[in-house]
Amino acid sequence: MRVLLVGGGGREHALAWALSKSPLLSELWAAPGNAGIAEHAECVPIAAEDVAGLVAFARERAVDLVVPGPEAPLTAGLADACAAAGIRCFGPSAAAARLEGSKSFAREVADAAGVPGPRWRRFDDPAAARANVREQGVPIVVKADGLAAGKGVVVAATVAEAEAAIADIMESRVHGAAAGASVVVEECLIGxxxxxxxxxxxxxxxxxxxxxxxxxxxxxxxxxxxxxxxxxxxxxxxxxxxxxxxxxxxxxxxxxxxxxxxxxxxxxxxxxxxxxxxxxxxxxxxxxxxxxxxxxxxxxxxxxxxxxxxxxxxxxxxxTGLRWDAGHSLVVVMAARGYPGAYAKGSAVRNLDRAAAVPRARIFHAGTRAGPGGAVLADGGRVLGVGATGGTLREAYEAAYEAAAAVDWPEGFYRRDIGHRALR
Structure with missing residues (x-):
């Protein structure tokens, strides 16, 4: 089968690696891909949000299946455009993708289906949202109603923190105009x-x-x-x-x-x-x-x-059934200093071969690009996912952190306590 993978992050590198092992696969492209994905697929310079360009490429190359990684092309109608062109797409229609594209729509669906969740309200007016926070008390959750690349959620421990989140989302529009047109204010679930x-x-x-x-x-x-x-x-x-x-x-x-x-x-x-x-x-x-x-x-x-x-x-x-390794896996994200705020791009990430040589470890590229002479350069906030497997979570933890320590990248950082609750 001829497959087009859409996206260029760590998720897409993991999918490319898994897809490349399929006996059904004959050809794999990635749009736009990254330096790591290029080990498994031919990368093509088409943006993940360029629905028309993706469909045109899929038609030209007689692609059998389009596999979108990120949410933006799905909410923009990639699956619908593929269906209209007679191409299979693993992903929901734009109408179904509203489950992620709108937090309030997802809550309405959940309520109608009887799905257990928190108490919630949607607000188009920041003053009304702030008044609701003061009425409900804290802790409380404030969410941008639209897409915010996974960053539009604030779990506020104080009223001031919740009000600041409302101002950032709705008045400063830190996640964009569409995402900040309204907010959803929710009960903070404990567990x-x-x-x-x-x-x-x-x-x-x-x-x-x-x-x-x-x-x-x-x-x-x-x-x-x-x-x-x-x-x-x-x-x-x-x-x-x-x-x-x-x-x-x-x-x-x-x-x-x-x-x-x-x-x-x-x-x-x-x-x-x-x-x-x-x-x-x-x-x-x-x-x-x-x-x-x-x-x-x-x-x-x-x-x-x-x-x-x-x-x-x-x-x-x-x-259909699925088989899983009986053991455990753990992934440590290496990010550029400053993330999730402002960060610099273009620094060299070295010693990836040494890191990948750690037993049971695997390196997934998230925000990288190829540089001169085969160099790998940081090109995003989250740059690498350093993963490993083990018979126990402790074994996976130790292998992943051994591999992360082998990477030479002074401009990056990572948490040293992934899995800490389970390990305790």
């Missing part, structure tokens, strides 16, 4: 947070696995939220019984509600869950693989990823 993924074909759903992400930039889960500073899989707190409950009470009811609305969901549904004393409750839906969670999951997947994605596209999930 253990888990990222749970399910493959969906519009009707059936298949559990794809779970991971635990570390969103805060600093050790001990301190500082601002990021796109993710590391992840591990599987989370010990997410038992098989909780997985089954999440499928029965959250994933399948949401799928049924989307089908009822005439927007059946096909692709990977990412349910951010809080494991509370009363069971799993929905924090939010996303419509793509998480990053860095995808890296942790792909390290453990033993099934043919391409075959599973095709089954979701073709409505054959009911006859």
């Amino acid at each position: 253990e947070e888990v990222s749970f993924f399910a493959l969906c074909d519009g009707e059936a759903a298949l559990p794809l696995g779970a991971a635990q992400d570390h969103k805060r930039v600093g050790e001990g889960d301190t500082g601002p939220n990021t796109g993710g500073m590391g992840a591990y899989s599987p989370p010990p707190a997410f038992t098989d019984a909780l997985r089954d409950e999440a499928m029965a009470r959250i994933v399948r009811p949401a799928l049924a509600e989307m089908a009822r609305r005439g927007a059946p969901f096909r692709g990977v549904l990412f349910a951010g869950l809080m494991l509370t004393a009363s069971g799993p409750r929905l924090i939010e839906f996303n419509v793509r693989f998480g990053d860095p969670e995808c890296q942790a999951l792909m390290l453990r997947l033993r099934s043919d990823l391409l075959g599973a994605l095709l089954a979701a596209c073709d409505g054959r999930l009911a006859e």
